[in-house]
Amino acid sequence: MRKMWWRHAALIVISIIMLAPFYWLLKTAVTSENIYEYPPHLLPVRPQLFNFVDVWYLIPFPRYLFNSIVVSLIAVAGNLVLNAMAGFALTLPFVGRRSVIVLLLSCTLIPFQATIIPAYLITAHLGLLNSYLGLALPLLSTIVCIFIFKASFDAVPRSLIDAARIDGLGEMRILLRVMLPLSTPAIATNIVLSFIWSWNNFLWPLIITRSQDMQTLPLGLARFLSYMEDTTGALYAFVVMVLAPGLLVFLMAQSAFMRGLTTGATKG
Amino acid sequence: MKRRTFLAATAATALATPSIAQSSKKLTFLSWNIVDQADLFKTWFAEFGKLHPGVEIEWLDKKGPDLPPFYQTQLAAGTPPDVVDLQGGIGVEYAAQGALLDLTPYLKAHPDVKARFNADYLGNWVWEGKNWLVPFYVAKTLLFYNKTLFKKAGLDGPAASFDELLSHAGKIGAGGGDQTGFLTLNFDWLYWALFRMNDVELLTPDLKQPAFDTPKMIDTLDRLAKATAGTAINKISWTGRWVEPLGAFASGQVGMLNAHSSAYFFLKGQGAWINPDTLGIAELPGNWSVPTLHGYGISKGTKDPDLAWAFVEFCTAKKQAQEMADNRRILTGYTDVDNVLMARVQKEEPLAYAVLKTQLEHTDKLCGNWPLPSDSRVKDAFYPELQNALLGRKDPKTAMKEASRKVARELRRT
Amino acid sequence: MRSRRRAMVVACFLAPALLIFIVYRILPLVWNIVLSFEYWSPLHPATWAGLDNYQEMLLDDDVFWQALWNTLIFLGSQPVAIAMALGIALLVNSDLKGASVYRTIVFLSYPLMTVAVAIIWHWMYNERGGLINYALRQLGIIHQPIAFLDSFAWALPSTIVANTWQVLGFFMIVLLSGLQNIPPHLYEAARVDGAPAWARFFRITLPMLRPSIFLCLVIGMLNSFSAFDLIYVMTNGGPGHATELLITYIYKEGFVSTRFDYAAALTVAQFAILLLLTWIAHRAVGGNAGAIE
Numbered sequence: 013m014r015k016m017w018w019r020h021a022a023l024i025v026i027s028i029i030m031l032a033p034f035y036w037l038l039k040t041a042v043t044s045e046n047i048y049e050y051p052p053h054l055l056p057v058r059p060q061l062f063n064f065v066d067v068w069y070l071i072p073f074p075r076y077l078f079n080s081i082v083v084s085l086i087a088v089a090g091n092l093v094l095n096a097m098a099g100f101a102l103t104l105p106f107v108g109r110r111s112v113i114v115l116l117l118s119c120t121l122i123p124f125q126a127t128i129i130p131a132y133l134i135t136a137h138l139g140l141l142n143s144y145l146g147l148a149l150p151l152l153s154t155i156v157c158i159f160i161f162k163a164s165f166d167a168v169p170r171s172l173i174d175a176a177r178i179d180g181l182g183e184m185r186i187l188l189r190v191m192l193p194l195s196t197p198a199i200a201t202n203i204v205l206s207f208i209w210s211w212n213n214f215l216w217p218l219i220i221t222r223s224q225d226m227q228t229l230p231l232g233l234a235r236f237l238s239y240m241e242d243t244t245g246a247l248y249a250f251v252v253m254v255l256a257p258g259l260l261v262f263l264m265a266q267s268a269f270m271r272g273l274t275t276g277a278t279k280g
Numbered sequence: 281m282k283r284r285t286f287l288a289a290t291a292a293t294a295l296a297t298p299s300i301a302q303s304s305k306k307l308t309f310l311s312w313n314i315v316d317q318a319d320l321f322k323t324w325f326a327e328f329g330k331l332h333p334g335v336e337i338e339w340l341d342k343k344g345p346d347l348p349p350f351y352q353t354q355l356a357a358g359t360p361p362d363v364v365d366l367q368g369g370i371g372v373e374y375a376a377q378g379a380l381l382d383l384t385p386y387l388k389a390h391p392d393v394k395a396r397f398n399a400d401y402l403g404n405w406v407w408e409g410k411n412w413l414v415p416f417y418v419a420k421t422l423l424f425y426n427k428t429l430f431k432k433a434g435l436d437g438p439a440a441s442f443d444e445l446l447s448h449a450g451k452i453g454a455g456g457g458d459q460t461g462f463l464t465l466n467f468d469w470l471y472w473a474l475f476r477m478n479d480v481e482l483l484t485p486d487l488k489q490p491a492f493d494t495p496k497m498i499d500t501l502d503r504l505a506k507a508t509a510g511t512a513i514n515k516i517s518w519t520g521r522w523v524e525p526l527g528a529f530a531s532g533q534v535g536m537l538n539a540h541s542s543a544y545f546f547l548k549g550q551g552a553w554i555n556p557d558t559l560g561i562a563e564l565p566g567n568w569s570v571p572t573l574h575g576y577g578i579s580k581g582t583k584d585p586d587l588a589w590a591f592v593e594f595c596t597a598k599k600q601a602q603e604m605a606d607n608r609r610i611l612t613g614y615t616d617v618d619n620v621l622m623a624r625v626q627k628e629e630p631l632a633y634a635v636l637k638t639q640l641e642h643t644d645k646l647c648g649n650w651p652l653p654s655d656s657r658v659k660d661a662f663y664p665e666l667q668n669a670l671l672g673r674k675d676p677k678t679a680m681k682e683a684s685r686k687v688a689r690e691l692r693r694t
Numbered sequence: 695m696r697s698r699r700r701a702m703v704v705a706c707f708l709a710p711a712l713l714i715f716i717v718y719r720i721l722p723l724v725w726n727i728v729l730s731f732e733y734w735s736p737l738h739p740a741t742w743a744g745l746d747n748y749q750e751m752l753l754d755d756d757v758f759w760q761a762l763w764n765t766l767i768f769l770g771s772q773p774v775a776i777a778m779a780l781g782i783a784l785l786v787n788s789d790l791k792g793a794s795v796y797r798t799i800v801f802l803s804y805p806l807m808t809v810a811v812a813i814i815w816h817w818m819y820n821e822r823g824g825l826i827n828y829a830l831r832q833l834g835i836i837h838q839p840i841a842f843l844d845s846f847a848w849a850l851p852s853t854i855v856a857n858t859w860q861v862l863g864f865f866m867i868v869l870l871s872g873l874q875n876i877p878p879h880l881y882e883a884a885r886v887d888g889a890p891a892w893a894r895f896f897r898i899t900l901p902m903l904r905p906s907i908f909l910c911l912v913i914g915m916l917n918s919f920s921a922f923d924l925i926y927v928m929t930n931g932g933p934g935h936a937t938e939l940l941i942t943y944i945y946k947e948g949f950v951s952t953r954f955d956y957a958a959a960l961t962v963a964q965f966a967i968l969l970l971l972t973w974i975a976h977r978a979v980g981g982n983a984g985a986i987e
Binding site: 027030104149229 | 726
Binding site: 345348349352355356373377378379515516518519520521524527531654656657660663664667668671673689 | 735736737738754757821822841844845846926930932933934935945946948949950951952953954
């Protein structure tokens with residue numbers, strides 16, 4: 013008991029440090045006067061929401077938001093289906109399993125920036141330039157998430173699976189009826205991670221979108237940066253608007269997500 | 281229910297249709313970070329469509345750092361935008377790579393178009409004797425100075441020589457506090473006038489060899505480095521990008537700023553102290569300056585070069601250029617148009633007039649622009665070493681020797 | 695018969711995901727490997743270059759070495775971040791009241807868009823409006839503002855701090871999961887034997903955490919090799935090449951200097967280095983990369 017207070021003290025200091033950038037961002041976003049004034053005010057002086065209104069009118073925010081949501085939904089759906097299937101396959105014994113795993117792991121070592129030109133050419137051949145599917149395609153499956161599913165499936169008791177097999181259930185049904193219901197944390201983790209990655213993707217949409225109508229939020233952010241430079245609070249207001257949806261998704265799914273990572277990351 | 285079906289339908293069509301419509305003739309125009317003129321462009325496209333029935337303009341805009349990767353991928357895919365707006369040295373670079381169409385025959389066939397432009401600005405995109413781009417909008421560097429700080433230091437006007445520039449800067453820097461004497465932007469070779477006025481040449485006239493590793497250069501660097509170590513030259517000169525140096529000058533603590541004319545509007549927005557009595561406008565000693573130009577080029581891969589040319593001709597015509605100039609208060613390199621703008625600005629805002637006036641004078645003293653197929657690589661090899669010398673991280677002699685070796689390597693490679 | 699059916703099932707289940715990786719990872723890698731032995735740009739047909747690109751990279755290009763060095767420093771910061779995350783994980787891994795609130799706060803920066811993180815920290819470091827310079831000046835630690843991102847000495851550490859801020863929460867969660875999987879009876883046994891707290895930490899906690907630490911190391915490594923968005927927005931590799939990482943250098947050589955062939959050689963080098971480092975990390979935790987198998 014005696015020790016509790018210093019734990020709290022340490023954690024409060026850490027929390028303040030971790031939250032400080034958030035606070036500074038919010039404070040700047042609602043600041044109306046010159047943000048380069050020295051010394052800066054710790055509390056916003058006469059806070060107002062003009063910057064947010066400015067952003068709304070300067071940038072087709074709803075359109076960018078809609079695009080980002082559509083692309084992220086496709087990516088999340090793809091990740092759930094493809095990763096669950098692949099993760100399940102990896103729990104089954106088969107010839108070449110080790111090499112598949114090595115292959116997948118080495119895929120994570122290839123930087124995306126170096127794959128742009130061939131990836132673009134392939135997507136062009138598929139006729140998917142400037143389309144939602146094309147935007148989501150490279151992100152439809154992610155390796156880390158496959159392994160999170162695999163770890164979760166590995167934790168399902170063998171006896172349960174064997175019983176299902178004896179009952180004559182096919183592999184697809186075992187996956188759907190036995191594995192997935194027991195893996196809700198892994199599902200949540202998949203949703204959150206694939207959502208975050210797709211939501212934050214910057215370089216790929218930059219290359220494959222042509223029209224303004226197809227731009228996603230990160231592109232809007234970059235565009236905004238060049239439009240306004242970082243000279244007013246409006247940029248920071250836009251950053252807040254861009255970050256809010258992602259944080260919201262995370263906060264809503266967070267407890268399941270944390271459990272998913274904790275069971276998925278390590279088998280123990 | 282209704283909304284849901286609508287959403288589903290939108291999603292389905294967006295998913296299914298690749299956007300490149302084949303219905304009519306399409307011309308793609310890629311611009312360089314100029315979304316603020318969207319309304320103007322839309323009227324241009326509509327008008328152009330009336331002149332050329334069935335032609336539709338697809339407009340793409342990318343900001344500076346994002347444009348090269350986009351353009352390169354389009355080149356690789358064989359679908360380059362027909363008309364492209366390029367800034368500074370990159371135009372010649374792309375021309376040398378074979379990406380752009382030679383505009384010389386068109387300019388020959390249309391002497392009236394050629395006559396529109398200030399010959400010095402047009403000449404900036406000549407490589408191997410051919411024209412590759414025509415001016416879209418133009419700017420060059422000038423010297424902004426803080427009259428209040430000048431007075432405080434007992435100085436009555438801008439410097440007439442490099443020596444005087446440094447001594448002015450020293451006096452202002454000695455004023456105490458955060459005060460520094462001189463500041464320059466450093467991207468796109470904008471600082472080069474400082475060296476040019478000391479008769480330093482970057483390359484031999486045939487552009488094949490570095491020519492800057494001379495006692496004159498070492499001496500110039502030595503003096504600049506000493507001034508930077510003290511308070512005469514602000515260190516941000518050699519490290520900052522755009523916001524930092526302009527912000528420093530706008531804060532009123534810097535005596536002189538070497539920047540291009542577009543900086544004026546930023547300064548005015550940031551510095552409450554700025555008015556005709558406090559902000560001085562001048563040229564650097566010797567009237568040397570570095571241009572930052574935007575030009576229209578046509579991709580060699582265009583399906584319809586004549587139509588693309590017609591579009592360029594249309595956009596640079598008097599009416600369109602004037603609209604552009606008036607909207608953005610920017611010079612276009614089209615002499616008549618710029619004169620009209622100047623007459624207007626003179627009445628409205630004398631200070632802006634003084635700034636813009638420098639842009640039309642001494643255009644024969646442009647420097648820092650070499651028609652090199654490898655401009656950005658040469659700069660990348662040169663600048664870090666220059667920076668090392670200026671910030672006192674290396675002595676100028678060693679730094680320039682190293683820079684010379686690296687630049688020579690880049691020049692050899694092409 | 696049965697095993698053939700099984701093979702079919704496995705193939706069908708794996709195929710879609712594998713297809714994505716083959717198309718968007720493996721094929722581009724092969725493309726890069728081939729390209730690294732050629733001279734090529736989008737408008738020039740490829741010609742054989744032999745080892746020219748590699749020769750230039752290894753013998754003649756200081757920027758490559760600097761970028762590699764910077765990347766390794768970035769990488770070297772990851773174990774520090776992991777240690778910090780472990781500390782936090784130990785603090786919140788108890789029946790502490792409000793532990794989940796602390797956990798959420800520490801994790802909150804991880805889901806952020808990296809471009810936004812870069813913008814936030816660029817602002818935090820600002821000489822006039824930034825919180826960091828202000829705080830340091832108020833505390834009397836410095837008297838003149840420091841231009842962190844424009845300074846040769848400070849720029850790289852500053853980007854590392856921003857990166858650490860973002861990934862710390864992720865490391866913490868992974869380590870926390872490892873901690874929670876350690877059977878409590880091990881500790882009880884040790885306590886009965888009279889082992890002091892530090893001994894329990896080094897004899898039980900650390901060894902049992904090995905798989906989690908390995909996972910953190912691998913993710914930290916990938917993350918330092920791919921911190922592109924962060925550097926691109928915060929410093930674009932500057933000043934000079936003080937914050938140039940391999941990944942930003944690859945991008946610049948390819949797209950800014952239009953040397954895709956040379957960039958391909960750099961890519962292959964980065965891939966090889968990563969492969970080597972993964973293997974070393976794998977060996978370092980005793981060949982038992984428990985996270986994967």
